[in-house]
Amino acid sequence: MQDSALRNKSAMLIAAADLLHDKSYYLAVAHAAYYSCFLLLKHIWLYPMKKSQDELDASTSQSNQGSHVFLLNKIVEHISGLKNENSGNDARTLRNMLTQLKRLRIDADYGETEIDCEKSKEALDLSKKLLLILKRYL
Numbered sequence: 001m002q003d004s005a006l007r008n009k010s011a012m013l014i015a016a017a018d019l020l021h022d023k024s025y026y027l028a029v030a031h032a033a034y035y036s037c038f039l040l041l042k043h044i045w046l047y048p049m050k051k052s053q054d055e056l057d058a059s060t061s062q063s064n065q066g067s068h069v070f071l072l073n074k075i076v077e078h079i080s081g082l083k084n085e086n087s088g089n090d091a092r093t094l095r096n097m098l099t100q101l102k103r104l105r106i107d108a109d110y111g112e113t114e115i116d117c118e119k120s121k122e123a124l125d126l127s128k129k130l131l132l133i134l135k136r137y138l
Helices: 006-024 025-047 053-062 066-082 086-109 117-135
Strands: none
Touching: 006 117, 025 053, 025 066, 025 117, 053 066, 053 086, 066 086, 066 117, 086 117
């Protein structure tokens, strides 16, 4: 398993999300929780998939998707293609749950939605489940 600054940042962000939730700073939890997962997507792209940041930038600019959607789709494709015991289910779960977490992050970052303890806990729970899945593919 390759260590990277991205993995370290991911670990710090999920710890920060926990701390923010514990201190009732609910609004900031979804942001930290989402980016903790997103950084592991980038780690998988760079290390297990052996792609570069330049390839990601070029592919993203050629696609009609945003960088986050593009990267999620490529990681899901990669995991599905591994054909191990859990890969199909993990890929589906990753796509569904990360989309839910991203929606919470967007609501928290930009929306008029009130982010309460329940929504904060939902973001934290989603991210922790996602991180368990993602770590299997590092």
